[in-house]
Amino acid sequence: EPEVTQTPSHQVTQMGQEVILRCVPISNHLYFYWYRQILGQKVEFLVSFYNNEISEKSEIFDDQFSVERPDGSNFTLKIRSTKLEDSAMYFCASSVTRQTEQFFGPGTRLTVL
Amino acid sequence: DQQVKQNSPSLSVQEGRISILNCDYTNSMFDYFLWYKKYPAEGPTFLISISSIKDKNEDGRFTVFLNKSAKHLSLHIVPSQPGDSAVYFCAAGQSGGSYIPTFGRGTSLIVHP
Numbered sequence: 617e618p619e620v621t622q623t624p625s626h627q628v629t630q631m632g633q634e635v636i637l638r639c640v641p642i643s644n645h646l647y648f649y650w651y652r653q654i655l656g657q658k659v660e661f662l663v664s665f666y667n668n669e670i671s672e673k674s675e676i677f678d679d680q681f682s683v684e685r686p687d688g689s690n691f692t693l694k695i696r697s698t699k700l701e702d703s704a705m706y707f708c709a710s711s712v713t714r715q716t717e718q719f720f721g722p723g724t725r726l727t728v729l
Numbered sequence: 730d731q732q733v734k735q736n737s738p739s740l741s742v743q744e745g746r747i748s749i750l751n752c753d754y755t756n757s758m759f760d761y762f763l764w765y766k767k768y769p770a771e772g773p774t775f776l777i778s779i780s781s782i783k784d785k786n787e788d789g790r791f792t793v794f795l796n797k798s799a800k801h802l803s804l805h806i807v808p809s810q811p812g813d814s815a816v817y818f819c820a821a822g823q824s825g826g827s828y829i830p831t832f833g834r835g836t837s838l839i840v841h842p
Contacts, residue, residue, distance in 0.1 A: 620772070649829075658733075659773065659818060659832040672827050707772050714828045720765075720772030 618642045620721035622708050628727045629698055637693045637724045639708030648691045649709040649718060650683065652676070659707065665691065666714075698728045732756045733821050735833035742840050748806040750836050752819030755800065759821040763830055764793060764804045767816045776817075777804070780824075809840045 621640045629635050641648050650662040663673040665683055682694045691710075695702055705725050709718040734753045742748045750764075760781040765773035779786040779793045779802070786793050792805045806813055816837050820830035 622772075625770075656834075658731075658834040659820075661829050661831075664827070664829060672829060709772070715824070717775045717778075718830075720774065722770060722772050 620708055620710055620719050622706075622721035622724050624724060625722065626725045626727070628729065631700055631728055632697050635695050635698055635726060637695075637706050637708075637726070639691045639693070639721055640689050641691055641708065641710030642719055643689070645710035645712050645719070647671075647711045647714055647718075648683075648685070649711075650693045651707045651709065651720075652704040653707065653723075654701075654704045662693070695726075698726075700728050702726060703728045731833075732759075733819055733831050733833040735817075735819050735836050737836050738834070739837040739839070742809045742838065744811055744840055744842050745808045748804075748809045748813065748838055748840065750804040750806075750817050750819075750838065752802050752804075752833055753800055754802075754821050756821070756823075756831075757800070758823050758826075759831075760824050761822055762793070762795060762802050763820045763822075764791075765818040765820060765832075766813075767818065767835070773818055806838075809838075811840050811842050814838055814840045 623638045648665040653659045663677045664671045680696050684692050705723045707723045708721040711718045763778040764776045766776045767773045777791050795802045816835040818835045819833040822830040
């Protein structure tokens with residue numbers, strides 16, 4: 617069964633460093649998403665991506681964040697200068713269309729020290 | 730701003746009995762609702778959904794009930810099984826908008842053998 621994969625499973629970084637979180641969406645899906653979940657809190661939408669551009673983003677997704685689809689399979693989230701409050705679980709998701717079910721990856725736990 | 734609220738952080742149920750997970754929402758523009766299940770070290774997995782034109786949707790042991798006037802939905806699991814032990818997220822969205830779901834904080838269900 618096809619699935620969304622994410623690497624690494626856990627990333628530890630120093631405050632101020634850049635991190636890149638990687639995702640491989642399901643191959644025939646066209647819509648891609650990043651969410652995050654701070655420990656004990658709700659899953660929060662960050663950004664959606666379609667046709668090689670951002671289709672929607674939340675208030676959380678400020679200039680420190682960027683997304684890219686560098687090739688036909690990977691979808692990345694970059695945080696330019698990490699802050700302590702960026703520590704969270706980051707989930708990638710993909711869907712066939714905007715209206716259909718989103719399939720989530722296992723997440724990357726980001727710890728900023 | 731909690732547009733989707735799951736007021737019970739945890740629920741403990743005996744195997745074979747009914748599990749009822751509750752969710753309240755505040756945004757009257759929401760017209761579709763979803764439940765996701767999440768196991769540790771995995772991403773959320775879509776479980777069941779309901780459109781606002783319905784008040785009930787059933788899929789095997791899982792039934793979602795929607796009370797629009799009360800802005801309340803619930804997920805019933807009958808009979809509960811130990812493998813159902815997971816965190817359950819309620820989510821809601823607007824089909825006329827971006828389709829990006831807004832998630833609640835989740836309820837941790839433990840089903841005891």
